[in-house]
Amino acid sequence: MEYHIPMKVQQLGVDIDKSQLKYHDKEVLVSKEFTFDSAHHLHCYEGKCKSLHGHTYKLQVIMRGKVDERGITIDFADIKRIAKERVIDPLDHRYLNEVLPLMNTTAENMVVWMYEQLNTAVREEGLYPQVRVEEVRLWETPTSYAAVTAAMMGDAAGER
């Protein structure tokens, strides 16, 4: 996204040159966390999780990109909007085996699906061409999570 900031900007009441602004252009990770509640059961699994049960899942979305002249990589509000539209709202208070594409609803399979949903949204919107999904983590319980990174998905810098 292009922001037109006057060559002279006011910071702390002092006019400074844009070239004096520190830190824009540096790459930074930006992260936001969400929770949602869903029911599921596992197939091909012997243990308590073969029966219908529920979790309060925790999702962490980590984006990576250059800091713009406002000092922002990607607005936290945009991460929230994208995650809600593409992941949280379709899954919250739903039966996962019914709403997800055909898969065993393990944390591993779900986190790959989530990464793909988020990555597609960021690319399709084009609001932040310099930003990409760097890592997605999905906690099924407070002590168990699965994660994928851009490098694991073949989307790391230089691979695109």
Ligand SMILES: Nc1nc2c(c(=O)[nH]1)N=C([C@H](O)[C@H](O)COP(=O)(O)OP(=O)(O)OP(=O)(O)O)CN2
């Ligand atoms: N590698 C995976 N193992 C298990 C998954 C999974 O998605 N990936 N899922 C389950 C079940 O869905 C289960 O509900 C969660 O398992 P578990 O961590 O064993 O559940 P607990 O309630 O015992 O968790 P605590 O935080 O230790 O209380 C099983 N395995």
Ligand SMILES: [Zn+2]
């Ligand atoms: Zn479970």
